[in-house]
Amino acid sequence: MKAADIKKITVLGGSGLIGSGWATFFLWKGFDVNIYDISDALLQTARERISASLSYLLAKNIITKESMQKALSKSFYTTDIGEGLRGVQFVQECAPEKYEPKQALVAAMDQYGLNEAIFASSTSGLLITEIAKNSQYPERCIGAHPYNPPHLIPLVEITKGEKTSEAVLQTAYEFFQAAGKEPIILQKEAPGFIANRLQIALYREAVDLVLRGVCTVEDVDKALCFGPGLRYALMGQNLIFQLGGGPFGLKGVMMHIGPSAEMWMNDMAAWKKWPAGCIDVLQEGVDKEMANRSAEEGKTNEEISRWRDDKLLSLLKLINKI
Numbered sequence: 001m002k003a004a005d006i007k008k009i010t011v012l013g014g015s016g017l018i019g020s021g022w023a024t025f026f027l028w029k030g031f032d033v034n035i036y037d038i039s040d041a042l043l044q045t046a047r048e049r050i051s052a053s054l055s056y057l058l059a060k061n062i063i064t065k066e067s068m069q070k071a072l073s074k075s076f077y078t079t080d081i082g083e084g085l086r087g088v089q090f091v092q093e094c095a096p097e098k099y100e101p102k103q104a105l106v107a108a109m110d111q112y113g114l115n116e117a118i119f120a121s122s123t124s125g126l127l128i129t130e131i132a133k134n135s136q137y138p139e140r141c142i143g144a145h146p147y148n149p150p151h152l153i154p155l156v157e158i159t160k161g162e163k164t165s166e167a168v169l170q171t172a173y174e175f176f177q178a179a180g181k182e183p184i185i186l187q188k189e190a191p192g193f194i195a196n197r198l199q200i201a202l203y204r205e206a207v208d209l210v211l212r213g214v215c216t217v218e219d220v221d222k223a224l225c226f227g228p229g230l231r232y233a234l235m236g237q238n239l240i241f242q243l244g245g246g247p248f249g250l251k252g253v254m255m256h257i258g259p260s261a262e263m264w265m266n267d268m269a270a271w272k273k274w275p276a277g278c279i280d281v282l283q284e285g286v287d288k289e290m291a292n293r294s295a296e297e298g299k300t301n302e303e304i305s306r307w308r309d310d311k312l313l314s315l316l317k318l319i320n321k322i
């Protein structure tokens, strides 16, 4: 199967945070989308979430009223897995982060004869080999890990299991790229993939700085957001160092701060378990940080999410990713 053959997609677990985001994205990009979840009440939640996300894109002039109507007309909601999988070429699985439901959904694809359709799990860190272990067709199972919110953030980390075929990986890569995503393929299985490992490496140090009393939760967030974070929207750490080294590029930076960085690394966090009591300290700190935000920036989760999405859209426009 080629990427261009993918016309109809199933989103499994379509009422969840990630499932409803993926469904929004695929509908927005013109695909027919079957949305499956395990109860009618959940399907109603899915309808509301998807409709709200598309309405938001309409309000922001990303889509027209006509394309929104068209997108809504291409959605089909069901609690019947057989019906949900009928006639699709691509399945984006967004069930809870446990092996059992994901393995059962792979088995359903086998049962309904979807031996060529690609099974793409949104898993944040489970192994594809394990998810696909009972499948008759493990070669068509991949991971396709989005970043929240999946309809706005371009990154998709594509992962493989031991038996995933290279042709399937390539098809998935071309499919996501053509749909407007920024896919990357992991050459090996690695728990946490790339972006979450980077995120947790950074967060361990952020937590440590707070616990050591070097700074508050609010200040460690400020240090990231108003410093490196601004550049991260434009380029990654390697390119940042390349530009920081003048005529010597990345080599220049490594010569300049490399030895000092080794000293810092000696002093940096290396713990493997979250220190006792750290969650309460962090929650208290983030509560204060939220209270200190301006009304325009939002003070509640809902207000801040809306503010984030507005700013994200501006950023995405700026870097031609929407």
Ligand SMILES: NC(=O)c1ccc[n+]([C@@H]2O[C@H](COP(=O)([O-])OP(=O)(O)OC[C@H]3O[C@@H](n4cnc5c(N)ncnc54)[C@H](O)[C@@H]3O)[C@@H](O)[C@H]2O)c1
Pocket: 012, 013, 014, 015, 016, 017, 018, 019, 036, 037, 038, 042, 093, 094, 095, 096, 097, 098, 101, 105, 122, 123, 124, 125, 145, 146, 147, 148
């Ligand atoms: N939350 C995030 O930021 C994030 C980011 C990237 C990837 N993910 C991954 O996406 C997946 C879904 O996460 P989420 O945060 O959307 O969870 P969620 O709890 O919001 O959604 C899970 C959905 O799966 C449905 N579900 C439950 N049992 C099911 C079954 N047997 N078959 C099909 N659907 C079933 C639920 O009804 C619900 O709609 C997880 O694998 C998670 O690791 C989450």
